[in-house]
Amino acid sequence: MKEKLRRLFEYRELLFNLTRKEVKVKYKNSFLGFIWSLVTPLMMLVVYYVAFGIIFKMQRADMQYYAFYLMAGILPWNFMAIGLMMGVGSLVGNANLMKKVYFPRETLTLSYIGSAAFHFLLQEMVLIIFMLIFQVPMTWWIFAFPLVLLLQMTFVAGLSLLLATLNVFYRDVMHFTEILLMAWFWMTPIIYPISFISDNLPAWAAKLYMLNPMTHIILLWQRIVYNSPVNGPAAYYWSPWGLLGTVVFSIALLVIGYNTFHRLEGRFVEFI
Amino acid sequence: MAPREIGIRTKSEIPAIELRGVSKNFRLYRDANYSLKEKVINFNKRGYDLFWALQGIDLTINKGETVSIIGPNGSGKSTLLRIMTRIMSPTEGMITTHGTIAAMLELGAGFHPDLTGRENIYLNASILGFKRRVIAGIIDEIIAFSELGPFVENQVKNYSTGMYVRLGFSVAINLNPDILLVDEVLAVGDEAYQTKCLNRIARMQQEGKTIVLVTHSAGIAESISDRVLWLEKGVQKMLGDPHEVIDSYHEAMRQHPEGSEFGTRDIVINRVELLDGEGKEAEEFETGDSLTLRMHYEAVKPVDDPVFGFGFYDPMGFMVYGTNTRLRGIDIARVDGKNCMDFRVPSLALLDGRYYVSVAAHSRDGTINYHWLDKRFYFEVHSPGREEGYFAMECDISMTPE
Numbered sequence: 001m002k003e004k005l006r007r008l009f010e011y012r013e014l015l016f017n018l019t020r021k022e023v024k025v026k027y028k029n030s031f032l033g034f035i036w037s038l039v040t041p042l043m044m045l046v047v048y049y050v051a052f053g054i055i056f057k058m059q060r061a062d063m064q065y066y067a068f069y070l071m072a073g074i075l076p077w078n079f080m081a082i083g084l085m086m087g088v089g090s091l092v093g094n095a096n097l098m099k100k101v102y103f104p105r106e107t108l109t110l111s112y113i114g115s116a117a118f119h120f121l122l123q124e125m126v127l128i129i130f131m132l133i134f135q136v137p138m139t140w141w142i143f144a145f146p147l148v149l150l151l152q153m154t155f156v157a158g159l160s161l162l163l164a165t166l167n168v169f170y171r172d173v174m175h176f177t178e179i180l181l182m183a184w185f186w187m188t189p190i191i192y193p194i195s196f197i198s199d200n201l202p203a204w205a206a207k208l209y210m211l212n213p214m215t216h217i218i219l220l221w222q223r224i225v226y227n228s229p230v231n232g233p234a235a236y237y238w239s240p241w242g243l244l245g246t247v248v249f250s251i252a253l254l255v256i257g258y259n260t261f262h263r264l265e266g267r268f269v270e271f272i
Numbered sequence: 273m274a275p276r277e278i279g280i281r282t283k284s285e286i287p288a289i290e291l292r293g294v295s296k297n298f299r300l301y302r303d304a305n306y307s308l309k310e311k312v313i314n315f316n317k318r319g320y321d322l323f324w325a326l327q328g329i330d331l332t333i334n335k336g337e338t339v340s341i342i343g344p345n346g347s348g349k350s351t352l353l354r355i356m357t358r359i360m361s362p363t364e365g366m367i368t369t370h371g372t373i374a375a376m377l378e379l380g381a382g383f384h385p386d387l388t389g390r391e392n393i394y395l396n397a398s399i400l401g402f403k404r405r406v407i408a409g410i411i412d413e414i415i416a417f418s419e420l421g422p423f424v425e426n427q428v429k430n431y432s433t434g435m436y437v438r439l440g441f442s443v444a445i446n447l448n449p450d451i452l453l454v455d456e457v458l459a460v461g462d463e464a465y466q467t468k469c470l471n472r473i474a475r476m477q478q479e480g481k482t483i484v485l486v487t488h489s490a491g492i493a494e495s496i497s498d499r500v501l502w503l504e505k506g507v508q509k510m511l512g513d514p515h516e517v518i519d520s521y522h523e524a525m526r527q528h529p530e531g532s533e534f535g536t537r538d539i540v541i542n543r544v545e546l547l548d549g550e551g552k553e554a555e556e557f558e559t560g561d562s563l564t565l566r567m568h569y570e571a572v573k574p575v576d577d578p579v580f581g582f583g584f585y586d587p588m589g590f591m592v593y594g595t596n597t598r599l600r601g602i603d604i605a606r607v608d609g610k611n612c613m614d615f616r617v618p619s620l621a622l623l624d625g626r627y628y629v630s631v632a633a634h635s636r637d638g639t640i641n642y643h644w645l646d647k648r649f650y651f652e653v654h655s656p657g658r659e660e661g662y663f664a665m666e667c668d669i670s671m672t673p674e
Contacts, residue, residue: 010401011398011401013398013403013404014398014399014401017394017395017398017399017404018395018398021384021387021391021395024386024387024391025384025386025387028386028387029386097382097399098359099359099377100359100375100377100382101357101359101375101377101382101399101400102357102358102359102373102375103399103400103401265361266360266361269354269359269360270298270299270360
């Protein structure tokens with residue numbers, strides 16, 4: 001294990017280069033280039049804002065700056081969803097390369113997460129600029145940004161490594177992940193504030209809801225960039241145990257995912 | 273390929289690659305049971321056969337040595353090379369390598385079509401495990417060697433095959449690894465570029481690099497290696513001096529040519545039997561014995577007007593005798609289902625030697641081959657030794673005084 005990690009460290013430059021390639025290639029040959037990574041979430045914002053902000057009047061439910069609330073959740077969600085989808089397909093999609101060259105295979109999976117993280121950072125920067133322009137009140141919580149990013153990356157990396165490994169042997173995993181993400185999106189407080197859950201669901205269901213690690217991660221993001229206690233008390237929820245659980249779960253998932261990956265790594269080439 | 277001078281090299285006893293009892297098996301799935309549903313349905317069935325691609329390979333390649341691996345198709349050459357690069361891990365046994373490795377299993381693997389040549393050099397080199405600092409130092413050399421010139425700033429997807437291959441080779445060889453693993457890639461590129469590559473390999477040999485080469489070309493293997501490993505069906509058949517190994521290899525290839533089969537399979541020749549006078553399957557015959565070639569065939573759907581035939585060949589591939597139903601004036605209007613056909617030679621007129629047999633079913637005009645089994649069978653003939661050549665003929669000798 002130690003040796004594997006050392007080798008991954010030796011190949012850190014490859015991880016960086018693959019990530020850079022991914023970032024570069026994504027919008028190559030497109031006229032708007034990087035603008036696209038801003039247009040996509042912006043379009044999602046418009047759709048959800050019209051649907052939930054205007055038609056369902058979400059703003060009345062103690063939600064000022066609803067558009068910013070949406071962005072606070074959608075951006076990290078997209079980061080997770082894109083990173084996971086690309087990560088799960090990373091091994092099967094690079095079959096040709098894996099059959100011809102040796103390199104630590106996890107760099108492939110991780111590079112997609114890296115490139116998703118790059119786009120996420122870019123989007124967050126633009127979001128923060130907009131928050132300054134619209135004078136949305138901010139707090140010192142903004143400095144927790146890197147920690148929450150690290151937490152989310154740990155979670156996504158662990159899950160991607162695990163599912164990417166399984167996907168080599170059962171291609172069903174890919175399709176399953178797609179469906180999972182769709183349901184998962186609605187089981188996470190992104191469009192609606194968390195108070196909707198505690199107000200409308202029975203206690204046991206709300207408890208179950210809180211077992212979703214993404215709920216806690218998204219709540220943290222809303223705390224950071226949206227300042228939920230002030231701008232939208234309905235979106236404010238603070239659960240130290242839930243948070244601790246999420247941290248422990250994410251680290252455990254990474255360890256399990258990484259171990260599974262290495263246990264089966266030797267047989268990848270025969271199956272892809 | 274002309275034999276070339278090998279530079280004076282320092283021999284060492286320090287191992288660069290060590291293989292200890294390396295075996296590798298593959299699971300050959302009868303049906304690719306990739307989805308969960310099929311897995312559940314076939315839960316109890318073991319849906320695969322084990323195929324041993326390599327068995328018990330023990331090999332130590334020392335630093336500064338050049339070793340070629342030869343063998344017929346499917347003998348495990350490429351699998352062995354892949355194990356050396358750690359692309360695959362062996363099922364049994366262990367492998368240790370010392371030093372940096374660059375493998376050329378396929379030139380330009382990992383090139384991204386949308387990136388320029390220069391960007392791809394960095395990417396490819398880092399996939400091969402080299403640092404940016406190292407690459408920056410030799411990038412000019414790489415570009416020069418690739419003969420790409422200004423095209424290096426173009427997207428790789430616009431390259432010709434030749435340019436692609438040259439760039440790939442240039443990256444791998446100029447990284448100057450301690451161990452270079454090469455698979456069949458010298459076969460690409462024009463003659464001039466090949467020579468250039470071989471010269472570059474000779475320079476690496478002088479610099480004391482370790483090189484492992486998989487090749488089909490016995491000429492290249494013989495001219496540049498210190499030792500040659502001959503693999504056959506995953507087993508180490510011979511290892512040693514290039515001349516000796518390649519001589520034996522050629523000898524063996526002559527005795528067991530790699531038979532092939534082809535055709536549309538509208539008619540399939542399932543089985544071919546060689547029978548002696550008593551109707552028993554035989555492999556050895558005496559000159560003058562009766563020989564029956566029995567062909568079991570199956571037409572999946574009715575086929576009109578087919579022709580069946582056979583041929584005997586000597587070990588060099590020269591046809592000694594052959595005939596078919598058309599030449600014999602036999603018309604077969606239509607075949608359908610399973611049948612068998614006998615070609616009976618009442619008295620075999622062949623002399624001492626091994627004869628290979630091809631059988632075929634094709635259309636009357638010969639434009640469609642239904643099934644052709646090329647030199648897949650053989651038999652031996654022993655003759656009393658009264659004559660030489662291929663054929664036994666009556667020959668009366670008389671002497672009269674003039």
